Amino acid sequence: KAPPAMSDAPNRHAQTRATWDARLTSLATAVHRHAIPIAILGCVALGLAAFGLTGLRASTKFDRMFSPKSSVISGMRWVEQHIGPIVSIEVLLDFRQPNAAQNEASVVQRLRWISTIQTGLQELPAVGATLSAASFLPTPASETGIRATAQRSVFNAALRQQIPVLQEQGWIVSDKEYQRWRITCKVSSLQDEDYGIFVDRIRAATQQMLDLHADQPHAPERFSITGLSPIIHEAQLMLLSDLGNSFLMAFL
Secondary structure: OOOOOOOHHHHHHHHHHHHHHHHHHHHHHHHHHOHHHHHHHHHHHHHHHHHHHOOOOOOOOHHHHOOOOOHHHHHHHHHHHHOOOOEEEEEEEEEEOOOOOOHHHHHHHHHHHHHHHHHHHHOOOOEEEEEEHHHHOOOOOOOOOHHHHHHHHHHHHHHHHHHHHHHHOOOEEEOOOEEEEEEEEEEOOOOOOOHHHHHHHHHHHHHHHHHHOOOOOOOOOEEEEEOHHHHHHHHHHHHHHHHHHHHHHHHO
16 A cells, blocks of 8 residues: 655644644633633632631641551550650749859759749649759758758758759759759640640749749749740741741732
8 A cells, every 4th residue: 555645744734733723612612601600610619629628737746747546656655654745845944143152042042943843833734744953852951950950961062962963964054144944844745735835834834933932032034945846846837837828829
């Protein structure tokens, strides 16, 4: 059989183009004829899609990135049930540095402050455990008399030995103006509430205890809340906010 002539190729291209032109013209005519029903259906579909957005839940919690049946969640649940909460929130209290004459007495008073605030934080329902420099030191005697004087002497001697050790471990940090004491609060990573809510509750409880005992000497001048989980939480919230703004700008 003889091959087709070269002159037939342009004819086939012209026929194909004419066929598509006819189809597209028919489609455009149909869209124009039914413009109102198509617009109504489009609005209904857009409304249904917008309603579906209400079911979206954005979270920065680590456990919500996995299925509840995941082995990761099972392992975290076992650790928290048998060992303790694994998320740390740090409360940092800054005390003004005393002069040489007030140094020992002020350290004892700071230890009382730390013990008071730590006890109050431990009573919060969301806090599973607390730890601070006071956890490694005996309770200073507050009574009077010969026995209490001897106890304070022993306590002061132990305090002078333990303060450098606690500084090496990071429980106490000093500079020229302030001495910073740290209280670690352990909270569960599997609770429904975000870390930001935990931070707000701990901040409110700390401020309440400072106001309640404001008449006590050598009070901390300021405090702050930090920790790896709160920092990650704030960073992820910022990322989510930027992501939402990006989607919003894409629709504009």
